[in-house]
Amino acid sequence: MTQSVLILGGKGRIGSAVAEDILKHTQVNITITGRSPEHSLSLGERVEYLSLDLQETAKLKNAIAKSNLVIHCAGPFHHRDTQVLEICIDQGVNYLDVSDHRSYTQKALNLHEKAVNAGVTAIINTGIFPGISNSLVRQLVDKLDTPQKIHLSYLVSGSGGAGVTVMRTTFLGLQHPFTAWINGEWQVIKPYTDREEIIFPAPYLRSGVYWFDMPETVTLPLSFPTVKTVITKFGSVPDFYNHLTWITAHIFPQWLIQKHETIEFLSHVSHQMTDFTDIFTGIGVAVRAEVTGKKDGKNVVYTSTLLHENTAIAAGMGTGSIAKLLLAGKLKNPGVSPVEAALTTELFNQIVQERNIEINFQC
Known part of the structure; x- marks a missing residue:
């Protein structure tokens, strides 16, 4: 059947x-x-x-x-x-x-x-993230004798071809601090902090990413027990969306960003904005996985990247x-x-x- x-x-x-x-x-x-x-x-x-x-x-x-x-x-x-x-x-x-x-x-x-x-x-x-990103990590981990640190960076152009629900997910992720596995300890992290400039493949090249709460921060330390640090960071293209998101996370009063009405308003406005900028930026995604560890007694760093023209x-x-x-x-x-x-x-x-x-x- x-x-x-x-x-x-x-x-x-x-x-x-x-x-x-x-x-x-x-x-x-x-x-x-x-x-x-x-x-x-x-x-x-x-x-x-x-x-x-x-x-x-x-x-x-x-x-x-x-x-x-x-x-x-x-x-x-x-x-x-x-x-x-x-x-x-x-x-x-x-x-x-x-x-x-x-x-x-x-x-x-x-x-x-x-x-x-x-x-x-x-x-x-x-x-894609989480998902294919996790498999990229495992692919790199399998090349090592002892994986020790995982650094995942995600970059999305405009809307990514997704709907309002994904916008809601982004703003919901700004509401509360979260814990991350750093140097063998769970440490509290504020969302959308510690901007890093990461080199992605063309057309993105050098782009900014920020701490973002993802389930990989929970599952990767469980799946790979020798890993002492897991970093998950996210950024948008064009870059001014990153700055708007940072303002939302750090300037808006906490009580305001936690209101359902605020999340709905920001999600729909953001979706309308990206519908326009998608014309210029596209709706693609870039994933960069970096795993540091030991191989044949030496310290090594393995990196893999993936691009797709449509995030959805x-x-x-x-x-x-x-x-x-x-x-x-x-x-x-x-x-x-x-x-x-x-x-x-x-x-x-x-x-x-x-x-x-x-x-x-x-x-």
């Missing part, structure tokens, strides 16, 4: 990109969900639409029961509970998500043993490629795992080749 994939939040930019990648590389049927009773999507013969709010528990359980794989794209994940994941575990259905916040990541990881006992493979934080499509590739591996039975890893723990470098290399993703490696 033809397999079925359920994509929650499939009407959004990221969810649509995931669906497109799966349709291109598999023969499965897809059900995409959205909260509106009607849709305006051009659906192919292998795609159907289901009006579904995640609060409709009975309807959600029924949709999951009919699926071979569930992909959770209904962000932002800052305040999401693990209801979808728990239903998948209870019903024995494999699970992926594009979650991008530590609060959700930590709640999901707490369900690891339950997923193991159910024989369910649940892989969290898939996409790159995220779709990251999640869609893992979905294909799961559906084909090539990736069986019962439990709840981040990408770097679930996906081997060998499988990642297969993904890269199949999708013509160019990675530049330096040592």
